[in-house]
Amino acid sequence: MELEDNSSTVTPATMHNSTTQPSSNAFNDLYPAILECFGIILLGYVAGRTKIVSPSNSKGLGNYVTYFALPALVFKAMVEMDFSTVNWLFWSSILISKTLVFAVVYFAALFISRKIDVGRAGIFAIFATQSNDFALGYPIINSMYKLHHPDFVNYLYLMGPISLAILNPIGFLSMEIQRNRQATHRHSRLVMIGHAIKGLVTNPIIVMVVLGIVGNFAFSHKLPVVISDFLSVLADSFSATALFFLGIGMVGKMKKTNSLFFLTPMLLIGCKLIMMPLVMRQVILILKPGGADTNLTEAFSSFGFLYGTIPTAPPVYMYAILYGQSEDVIATSMVLCTFASAPMMFITATMVNLPVQTSAETQYLLSTVMVDVGCIGIACCFWILVVFVLSKRYNLIPHHFTTHLVVAQLLASIGIVLTRTVVDTSWVMILKSVVLLIGVFSTRCWAALLAIALCIMRCRSLCAVLRLRLAFYIYGWAVPTLLVALIIAIAPPVYSVNQQSGVFQYGDWQLIASIIILGFNFILAVIALIILHRKDRYRHLYEVKAQASSADCSEGEGETERMLKASGQGESNHNLPSDIEDMRTTYQTCSLSTNCNDAQRETCRRRTQQHQRLTVKAMDGTDLDPDDVVASHQLGRHILLLLFLLLSMTIGFSVCVWKLSGESQNSLYLMLEFLDTVLAYCQGFFTLAVFGFDTQNVIIPFYNAMRRLLCRKKYRRSSTDEVDELDEDTKHTVQQFTQHHIHTCKKDILKDSVGLQQSDGVFRGTDFVDWLVEVGLAIDREAAVVYGNRLLIGQIIRHADRTHGGFQDRQVLYKFDYKDESESDDLQVVT
Numbered sequence: 001m002e003l004e005d006n007s008s009t010v011t012p013a014t015m016h017n018s019t020t021q022p023s024s025n026a027f028n029d030l031y032p033a034i035l036e037c038f039g040i041i042l043l044g045y046v047a048g049r050t051k052i053v054s055p056s057n058s059k060g061l062g063n064y065v066t067y068f069a070l071p072a073l074v075f076k077a078m079v080e081m082d083f084s085t086v087n088w089l090f091w092s093s094i095l096i097s098k099t100l101v102f103a104v105v106y107f108a109a110l111f112i113s114r115k116i117d118v119g120r121a122g123i124f125a126i127f128a129t130q131s132n133d134f135a136l137g138y139p140i141i142n143s144m145y146k147l148h149h150p151d152f153v154n155y156l157y158l159m160g161p162i163s164l165a166i167l168n169p170i171g172f173l174s175m176e177i178q179r180n181r182q183a184t185h186r187h188s189r190l191v192m193i194g195h196a197i198k199g200l201v202t203n204p205i206i207v208m209v210v211l212g213i214v215g216n217f218a219f220s221h222k223l224p225v226v227i228s229d230f231l232s233v234l235a236d237s238f239s240a241t242a243l244f245f246l247g248i249g250m251v252g253k254m255k256k257t258n259s260l261f262f263l264t265p266m267l268l269i270g271c272k273l274i275m276m277p278l279v280m281r282q283v284i285l286i287l288k289p290g291g292a293d294t295n296l297t298e299a300f301s302s303f304g305f306l307y308g309t310i311p312t313a314p315p316v317y318m319y320a321i322l323y324g325q326s327e328d329v330i331a332t333s334m335v336l337c338t339f340a341s342a343p344m345m346f347i348t349a350t351m352v353n354l355p356v357q358t359s360a361e362t363q364y365l366l367s368t369v370m371v372d373v374g375c376i377g378i379a380c381c382f383w384i385l386v387v388f389v390l391s392k393r394y395n396l397i398p399h400h401f402t403t404h405l406v407v408a409q410l411l412a413s414i415g416i417v418l419t420r421t422v423v424d425t426s427w428v429m430i431l432k433s434v435v436l437l438i439g440v441f442s443t444r445c446w447a448a449l450l451a452i453a454l455c456i457m458r459c460r461s462l463c464a465v466l467r468l469r470l471a472f473y474i475y476g477w478a479v480p481t482l483l484v485a486l487i488i489a490i491a492p493p494v495y496s497v498n499q500q501s502g503v504f505q506y507g508d509w510q511l512i513a514s515i516i517i518l519g520f521n522f523i524l525a526v527i528a529l530i531i532l533h534r535k536d537r538y539r540h541l542y543e544v545k546a547q548a549s550s551a552d553c554s555e556g557e558g559e560t561e562r563m564l565k566a567s568g569q570g571e572s573n574h575n576l577p578s579d580i581e582d583m584r585t586t587y588q589t590c591s592l593s594t595n596c597n598d599a600q601r602e603t604c605r606r607r608t609q610q611h612q613r614l615t616v617k618a619m620d621g622t623d624l625d626p627d628d629v630v631a632s633h634q635l636g637r638h639i640l641l642l643l644f645l646l647l648s649m650t651i652g653f654s655v656c657v658w659k660l661s662g663e664s665q666n667s668l669y670l671m672l673e674f675l676d677t678v679l680a681y682c683q684g685f686f687t688l689a690v691f692g693f694d695t696q697n698v699i700i701p702f703y704n705a706m707r708r709l710l711c712r713k714k715y716r717r718s719s720t721d722e723v724d725e726l727d728e729d730t731k732h733t734v735q736q737f738t739q740h741h742i743h744t745c746k747k748d749i750l751k752d753s754v755g756l757q758q759s760d761g762v763f764r765g766t767d768f769v770d771w772l773v774e775v776g777l778a779i780d781r782e783a784a785v786v787y788g789n790r791l792l793i794g795q796i797i798r799h800a801d802r803t804h805g806g807f808q809d810r811q812v813l814y815k816f817d818y819k820d821e822s823e824s825d826d827l828q829v830v831t
Contacts, residue, residue, distance in 0.1 A: 044244040079221070094159050126316055131159075134238065177192060373685075441484065445475055522653070741777065763813070763815075
């Protein structure tokens, strides 16, 4: 294969024998290449954000890149390429890999969606397979392989048509079919196929590839000097302009509709940056394009892995706009994928360039990392357990199962620290292995059980989950314990600390068990999440709450202010069901269509009532509404945690398969093993990131505690304080209410508080706000909250649990704290 920037010809012999490790020059060229690429992207983003480059100017720049610079680059490379040196088996490996990922994403999108949407499936499949080969891939791959594998760079020109000419037309046809279904005037199948073919033949890259192949034979691999110099000028301008245009195109692409919106982009990015490189590497190793030369096959596999980490190309967003398919999702995914690819490509490229260390060096480095991440995991798990205990959520569903997951994560972290720090004897080795393996296996099982619990609770009922708790305990703890006991009983232990992996003390039996646990629980979790997405009974409640919250949030109010402002919380939940009995009957028990007799339904009702009492107790002292089932489940946080755990399972599965297959352990293996170490033994860190700083259970309680400490006098005067110490507005409100309205209010409020005993003298904040607005003492709910705060300061009402803080338009309980001799004893102050 003859290169445009090298006068020497690369023959098949030199191509297949170039197996020397990259020099330090190639390694040092990597850093500038990555910095240059993403630096130019950042400049383009700044230029677009600050309006230095207007949308009309950016459109002209995009047309130049699409119709002039890129076609010149592709045509020149195709003409000068020596096809006799191309390894078509490697090219076939890339084709098979992209086809597999395309098919998996396509059918997964069809299966997950509530309604069959082939257009959505088509655009998602294109996103997962079309890489930004030329703008981002070319400069980075060229900096790595230009010295020792220069032929690898030219493969980019052959890989582009795989997506553009073979896979993308399938997606285009799917989007055309979906658009035709939604149109009032439908086209025939022949017309739709014609539109897809038209988009194919008018693509400038496809046209240049075909013309380049023709020119390759016409000019015998060498363009005339005049044409070559002319095309070189255009081609040299491609990299900078394409990257700059990519940065401009990111402006305004981040869209969000609700807190679960980012789940789809995260899944797409995972398919593009994680699944794609893993599949490519495995397919290349199976097909062995290097033949008997294992070093060449290994080099091809490393190149395929790095190629798979190249982010999605910007034209995918243009396809989404053209066909009206998931524009917001694709735009957000493209931006996040581009920036997420930077560390991914950097780490991969660095590990590919590093020489493989000796077994002792690798073992020492890995041992140090294991101890470090284990200690971090222990600290994070303790933090989460303290948060769950103090917030009283450890008994609530689904947080009860999350607590079990955290305990398993804690065992895994303790086990890995013990494995690397405690002196080994025969019985100590067995004890450490038991703690480690039970912890690791249980984390996988509880991850799947958490997904199943979410699915059953939101698709069937809370009662069904409560009935299955014993089965969950057996699968989450008993099954891993029995499996570990079986491994220790039948597998000969290896006590040497200098083995390939000190964690896998029981050899192939432990690897097989790990693969089974990882694969089975991964499938269970994915199936549960798919069913949850399709049949969530709570979805409409979430949408009502999201719409109400977005309507109440002003543009100028910051997120922290909205979070801490108690008065702003009331209206956003006011339209949700507030009666505990109705909510439990509607959502927390099975539907009437289920085959349950009266006795079973009564048992179910008692269970949900007990769980609701625990929920009310846990919500007490927070700004959360115990009747707001959407918020109490924290579905978004749990799904985010499950995505991290599924990623950990994927990496762990790849490492176990690699070990079991006996393949050579190169730099890429070292990278995957380090990732697996972090993701497996430091899971507590990711759980901490999701739940450790929970707004409602950590930040707001801390804020309320500090507010009570600093403002105690403001909200609770001593008995010796005089009314004259109050400000004029508060004094007027207290006198007005006690002289003219308190008797009527007590009569109405205590009688109308649903679910509360009148003799308790307790009422809800929402009921009091309703009464104030109804009788005209407040013009709206916000004014009613101000009125209630004045009565709190004046000691006319107080919190029923004697806590401190402002008055809230929520399901918070209050009591009258005003003594009037004319009242009966049951309405006097409760001491």
